[in-house]
Amino acid sequence: MEQLAIILMDGLVYASWLFLISAGLTLIYGVLRILNLAHGSLYALGAYAAASAVLFYFDRGLWPPGSYVALLGAALIIGIVAGPLIERGLLRWIYGRDPVYQLLATYALFLILEDGMKLVWGVNPYYAYRPYGLLGTVQLGGIPYPGYSILLIGVALLAGGGLSLFIRFTRIGRLVVAIIHDPEISVALGANVSRLFLLTFTLGTILAALGGAFTAPMISVVPGLSVEVIVLAFAVVVIGGLGSLEGSVIGALLVGVVRSLMVHRIPELELFAIYLVMALVLLFRPQGLFAIEEVRRV
Amino acid sequence: MKLHRLGGLILIVLFVGLGLLLPGWSRFLLTLALARGLLVLGVVLLMQAGLVSFGHGLFFAAGAYAVGFAVRDLGVRDAFLVAILGAGAGLGIALCIGPLLARYRGIFFAMLTLAFSMILYGILVKAYRITGGTDGLRIAPPAFLGWSSPEEHLGSVLYLFTLAATAGMVFLVFQYLRSPLGYTMRAIRDNEVRVEYLGLSVSRALYLAILLVGAMGGLGGALNAMSVGHVDPNLVYWTTSGEFVFVALLGGTGSVFAPLVGSIVFEFLRTYAYKYIPYTWQMGLGLIMLAILGFAPGGLWTLYELIARRMSGWTWSWKRGA
Numbered sequence: 001m002e003q004l005a006i007i008l009m010d011g012l013v014y015a016s017w018l019f020l021i022s023a024g025l026t027l028i029y030g031v032l033r034i035l036n037l038a039h040g041s042l043y044a045l046g047a048y049a050a051a052s053a054v055l056f057y058f059d060r061g062l063w064p065p066g067s068y069v070a071l072l073g074a075a076l077i078i079g080i081v082a083g084p085l086i087e088r089g090l091l092r093w094i095y096g097r098d099p100v101y102q103l104l105a106t107y108a109l110f111l112i113l114e115d116g117m118k119l120v121w122g123v124n125p126y127y128a129y130r131p132y133g134l135l136g137t138v139q140l141g142g143i144p145y146p147g148y149s150i151l152l153i154g155v156a157l158l159a160g161g162g163l164s165l166f167i168r169f170t171r172i173g174r175l176v177v178a179i180i181h182d183p184e185i186s187v188a189l190g191a192n193v194s195r196l197f198l199l200t201f202t203l204g205t206i207l208a209a210l211g212g213a214f215t216a217p218m219i220s221v222v223p224g225l226s227v228e229v230i231v232l233a234f235a236v237v238v239i240g241g242l243g244s245l246e247g248s249v250i251g252a253l254l255v256g257v258v259r260s261l262m263v264h265r266i267p268e269l270e271l272f273a274i275y276l277v278m279a280l281v282l283l284f285r286p287q288g289l290f291a292i293e294e295v296r297r298v
Numbered sequence: 299m300k301l302h303r304l305g306g307l308i309l310i311v312l313f314v315g316l317g318l319l320l321p322g323w324s325r326f327l328l329t330l331a332l333a334r335g336l337l338v339l340g341v342v343l344l345m346q347a348g349l350v351s352f353g354h355g356l357f358f359a360a361g362a363y364a365v366g367f368a369v370r371d372l373g374v375r376d377a378f379l380v381a382i383l384g385a386g387a388g389l390g391i392a393l394c395i396g397p398l399l400a401r402y403r404g405i406f407f408a409m410l411t412l413a414f415s416m417i418l419y420g421i422l423v424k425a426y427r428i429t430g431g432t433d434g435l436r437i438a439p440p441a442f443l444g445w446s447s448p449e450e451h452l453g454s455v456l457y458l459f460t461l462a463a464t465a466g467m468v469f470l471v472f473q474y475l476r477s478p479l480g481y482t483m484r485a486i487r488d489n490e491v492r493v494e495y496l497g498l499s500v501s502r503a504l505y506l507a508i509l510l511v512g513a514m515g516g517l518g519g520a521l522n523a524m525s526v527g528h529v530d531p532n533l534v535y536w537t538t539s540g541e542f543v544f545v546a547l548l549g550g551t552g553s554v555f556a557p558l559v560g561s562i563v564f565e566f567l568r569t570y571a572y573k574y575i576p577y578t579w580q581m582g583l584g585l586i587m588l589a590i591l592g593f594a595p596g597g598l599w600t601l602y603e604l605i606a607r608r609m610s611g612w613t614w615s616w617k618r619g620a
Contacts (some may be wrong), residue, residue: 035405099405102405107540111540111584114578227537231416282398
């Protein structure tokens with residue numbers, strides 16, 4: 001029983017992380033119809049910015065719990081600066097092109113960002129672990145659990161909740177949903193597509209950077225972070241269905257729990273958990289669990 | 299895709315001459331470029347059907363590790379046998395994952411191939427008792443039908459061997475593209491539904507293409523491994539696969555030779571880039587890639603075609619004037 005609780009808890013924590021990295025990817029795909037291979041780089045950008053922000057914050061000797069604000073601030077700044085820059089500078093030229101072409105263009109962006117980060121932050125690891133230690137451990141029904149993991153769940157819940165409120169109850173949010181479901185009709189009805197694309201991409205970038213920023217205290221921030229993230233995020237998004245936000249929640253939970261089950265029971269297979277889930281889902285529902293049906297054009 | 303018999307012959311003679319005249323380091327680069335060119339050729343072949351493989355390292359590593367295991371565990375050192383084993387390993391993997399891959403298009407195909415290659419990467423790193431982990435395996439220099447080349451000539455012999463294998467594969471691919479199956483590939487890219495209406499099986503055509511590409515990739519991996527004398531999991535890391543896609547784009551899809559030209563240019567480009575811009579090398583790649591996508595979607599081959607058209611235009615007007 002106790003072990004089951006731990007497995008579920010670990011699964012939930014991992015799922016929160018997966019949700020943060022995949023929500024932006026699926027949102028961007030849903031609206032812009034571009035699979036952003038550089039999404040992992042945006043995540044890494046968030047992690048680097050957050051690590052620098054936290055180190056800077058503690059160097060000033062400020063009130064330690066305020067460092068969480070520094071994490072959040074770093075993610076927002078990255079999102080608001082890098083998002084529009086990339087959308088206006090590159091993506092806007094490739095809308096509506098062949099998917100293969102778009103994939104290659106975002107791959108080029110990935111290569112550029114990867115070295116760009118090395119130029120700015122160097123190749124040595126950054127350790128911004130202080131915010132992790134601050135929360136200590138929490139007793140969950142007699143089991144000690146790192147408090148920071150609980151915070152991560154909270155961040156994911158807030159991000160997911162905020163996103164769904166935004167989409168459901170604001171005018172812009174509803175326009176986003178309309179575009180996801182039928183871009184042509186939305187445009188015909190007068191939706192300002194170029195502004196919505198800019199906004200969505202910025203939002204997606206903020207989400208990716210947020211994921212990176214709140215992961216930074218748990219890891220050593222080194223070059224190469226982005227590679228793993230894009231593959232995992234894509235797997236989650238495919239399981240849920242490309243372009244579906246609910247799908248990415250379900251996909252993240254599914255993968256999170258399966259992975260933590262494997263970590264505790266069959267650790268040799270941990271690496272393959274996510275691919276196993278993906279392969280199974282794709283075999284029986286190739287479009288993903290919550291995908292929007294595409295019309296075959298003759 | 300065009301291939302002139304005479305042109306092909308001249309090219310082969312040229313390459314043999316080049317290999318024997320060039321200094322050792324550039325002959326080595328040329329060998330690697332030819333071996334890797336087979337992988338790029340595979341990427342280009344799939345691009346004909348509108349599919350981008352971001353996991354081509356899968357076949358590359360399969361072939362290379364097949365050589366590693368054959369040399370270490372089976373004691374097989376013969377280059378011909380080892381090359382066949384490498385191609386067989388690539389074919390084997392393609393046999394297994396082909397039916398699944400053939401069902402997907404566009405980004406799904408790209409990301410699935412990527413996922414498969416990352417799985418193999420995980421296995422190679424984790425199973426260090428068998429695969430040597432990130433250290434990889436060392437490969438003893440091969441023998442050729444019982445004849446061991448003296449060390450100072452090994453580079454040249456391996457170069458000629460690689461050249462022969464590559465030329466054979468290029469010819470095979472050329473024949474394939476001229477066959478009905480090859481035309482089906484391009485038809486699939488244009489309109490898959492109509493191809494099905496014509497009574498052709500799209501998934502079967504793609505499966506066969508994946509098999510060919512897999513075997514060719516395995517062969518390329520084996521050739522590469524023999525020349526380098528070492529294999530490690532980086533062969534299947536996704537940046538390696540990304541490089542193949544980059545070279546495919548660089549060379550262009552205009553001819554079966556374009557991937558080889560792209561591959562050779564890339565190998566030399568990389569060597570000099572490591573020397574002059576070691577830290578911003580990937581950024582340079584990204585920028586070049588964007589430039590190609592934006593201004594020359596046909597890759598380097600467009601350049602050749604431009605010149606060829608100019609030249610033929612020139613002779614034509616000259617004849618008319620006379």
